[in-house]
Amino acid sequence: MDEETLLEIVKEYGVERPLFIIDHNKIRENYQRFNKNLPRVQAYYAIKANSEPAIIETLFKEGASFDVASIAEFLLVYDLIETWTKPESDFYIWDKIIFSNTIKPATTLKALKKYKPLVTYDNIDELHKIKKFCDTAGLILRLKVPDTGSMVEMGGKFGASPAEAVDLIKAAIDNGLNVEGLSFHVGSQCTNFRNYVDALVICSSIFKEIERYGLKIGRLDNGNKILDMGGGFPTSYTDEVPAFETLAEIINSELDRLFKGDYEIIAEPGRFIIGDAALNISRIQGRSRRDSKRFYYINDGVYHTFSGVVFDHCVYHFRTFSKDKDKGNIEVCTVAGPTCDSFDKISTSEQLPGELEIGDLLIADKVGAYTTASSTNFNGIPGAIIININT
Ligand SMILES: Cc1ncc(COP(=O)(O)O)c(C=O)c1O
Structure with a gap:
C-alpha cells in the first residue's frame, strides 16, 4: 500500500x-500462491486469524473453504455462504466448512447436529459427547505431532498421541460414528519444515495401521480419506522466514510418496493468507x-x-x-x-x-x-x- x-x-x-487497513489484492495473491504451489490441497481459511466478513467473501469467491472454531464462527460462515449460493443453496458442507476445535460445548454440538458437520476430536470423552449430541457429524481425528520451533506451539493442548489413534478410531466406529480421516497442526508460524515431514509420516503410518486392523474410514459420499494438514504456513514477518515455495516442494513430494490414491488433502491456513x-x-x-x-x-x-x-x-x-x-x-x-x-x-x-x-x-x-x-x-x-x- x-x-x-x-x-x-x-x-x-x-x-x-x-x-x-486490509488489502484484498494481497489476500487474493496469498490464496493463489497457496493454491498454485500446493495443487493437491484445498485451503480451508482459518477464520480465527481474522473473521472480517469481507475477507470471507473475497476468499469464497476465490474458491476457498473455511475452518471455524466456535458456533458463532460456524454460523457466520454458513449464513454468508448460504446467501452467496442462493437460490441453489446446494453447497456440500464438508467441502466448505470444517469445525476444527477438538473440544466443543454440548450446546454447540446440539446446534450443529442439523448441519451434519465435519468436526475434529482427540479424546474419548469428546467422542461420547459427539455421540450423544451430534451423531450426524463426520469425524476427523486430530493427532499430536512435533511443533518444534514454531512461534505458537499446539501440542501442549491438542492432539491424540499416535499410539492412541487406532483405539480412538475404533471407538468411534463402535459407537456408530463415521470417521473421515486424520488431522494435525505443526504449530503456528512454523519455519521448521521438518515438522510437516514428521507429521505426514506419522499420518501415513496410522492410515496403514487403520487398514491393517480392517477399520473402514472415509467420506460417506465418496469414500475418500481426508488428510487435514492444519495451519502453520509462515507469513513473511521478516526476511529470514524461508520461502513458502520451498515448504510446498517438500510437502508435495511427501504427499506423492505417502498419499497416493483415494486421499483428499486439505489444510487450514490462517496467518499465511491474512498476516x-x-x-x-x-x-x-x-x-x-x-x-x-x-x-x-x-x-x-x-x-x-x-x-x-x-x-x-x-x-x-x-x-x-x-x-x-x-x-x-x-x-x-x-x-x-x-x-x-x-x-x-x-x-x-x-x-x-x-x-x-x-x-x-x-x-x-x-x-x-x-x-x-x-x-x-x-x-x-x-x-x-x-x-x-x-x-
Ligand atoms: C485448528 C487450527 N487450524 C488452523 C489454525 C491456523 O493456523 P495458522 O494461522 O498458523 O495457519 C489454527 C490456529 O490456531 C488452529 O488452531
Missing part, C-alpha cells in the same frame, strides 16, 4: 481511532522521556490491535510516514498503548526518530493475523476502524 493511498484513507477516516495483507495506522497522542529514553504513547495497544504481543507471541514494528523520518536522530524508543496498564507496551526497542510530535502517525505492517481478532474494549477504549480496500 503506497503512502499516497494511506494518506487519502487518513483524510477520509481521520485518526481519532486507529485504522486497520501480511493488513497494516495499522496509529496516532501519537502523548510522549515523554523516562530515564532519558523516548516513549511514544499511541492510540492503539496490546489490549487492542496489538493483542498478538500477548496471545500470539508476535513482535510488531513501527515506521513513520516519510515526511516525518527526519524528526530527530534515530533512537531506541518505547511504543506504548493508550490504557492505564503499564503492561500495555507494544515494543520497548523500536528504532524511530526521537522528536516525533503529538499528532504524528505511525505505521505497523503485517498485522493481519491474530490482532483485531482478539482486540478488547479495555478502559472503554474502542479498537481500530476496519477498512477494506481493493475488494
Whole structure:
C-alpha cells in the first residue's frame, strides 16, 4: 500500500481511532500462491486469524473453504455462504466448512447436529459427547505431532498421541460414528519444515495401521480419506522466514510418496493468507522521556490491535510516514498503548526518530493475523476502524 493511498484513507477516516487497513489484492495473491504451489490441497481459511466478513467473501469467491472454531464462527460462515449460493443453496458442507476445535460445548454440538458437520476430536470423552449430541457429524481425528520451533506451539493442548489413534478410531466406529480421516497442526508460524515431514509420516503410518486392523474410514459420499494438514504456513514477518515455495516442494513430494490414491488433502491456513495483507495506522497522542529514553504513547495497544504481543507471541514494528523520518536522530524508543496498564507496551526497542510530535502517525505492517481478532474494549477504549480496500 503506497503512502499516497494511506494518506487519502487518513483524510477520509481521520485518526481519532486507529485504522486497520486490509488489502484484498494481497489476500487474493496469498490464496493463489497457496493454491498454485500446493495443487493437491484445498485451503480451508482459518477464520480465527481474522473473521472480517469481507475477507470471507473475497476468499469464497476465490474458491476457498473455511475452518471455524466456535458456533458463532460456524454460523457466520454458513449464513454468508448460504446467501452467496442462493437460490441453489446446494453447497456440500464438508467441502466448505470444517469445525476444527477438538473440544466443543454440548450446546454447540446440539446446534450443529442439523448441519451434519465435519468436526475434529482427540479424546474419548469428546467422542461420547459427539455421540450423544451430534451423531450426524463426520469425524476427523486430530493427532499430536512435533511443533518444534514454531512461534505458537499446539501440542501442549491438542492432539491424540499416535499410539492412541487406532483405539480412538475404533471407538468411534463402535459407537456408530463415521470417521473421515486424520488431522494435525505443526504449530503456528512454523519455519521448521521438518515438522510437516514428521507429521505426514506419522499420518501415513496410522492410515496403514487403520487398514491393517480392517477399520473402514472415509467420506460417506465418496469414500475418500481426508488428510487435514492444519495451519502453520509462515507469513513473511521478516526476511529470514524461508520461502513458502520451498515448504510446498517438500510437502508435495511427501504427499506423492505417502498419499497416493483415494486421499483428499486439505489444510487450514490462517496467518499465511491474512498476516501480511493488513497494516495499522496509529496516532501519537502523548510522549515523554523516562530515564532519558523516548516513549511514544499511541492510540492503539496490546489490549487492542496489538493483542498478538500477548496471545500470539508476535513482535510488531513501527515506521513513520516519510515526511516525518527526519524528526530527530534515530533512537531506541518505547511504543506504548493508550490504557492505564503499564503492561500495555507494544515494543520497548523500536528504532524511530526521537522528536516525533503529538499528532504524528505511525505505521505497523503485517498485522493481519491474530490482532483485531482478539482486540478488547479495555478502559472503554474502542479498537481500530476496519477498512477494506481493493475488494
Ligand atoms: C485448528 C487450527 N487450524 C488452523 C489454525 C491456523 O493456523 P495458522 O494461522 O498458523 O495457519 C489454527 C490456529 O490456531 C488452529 O488452531
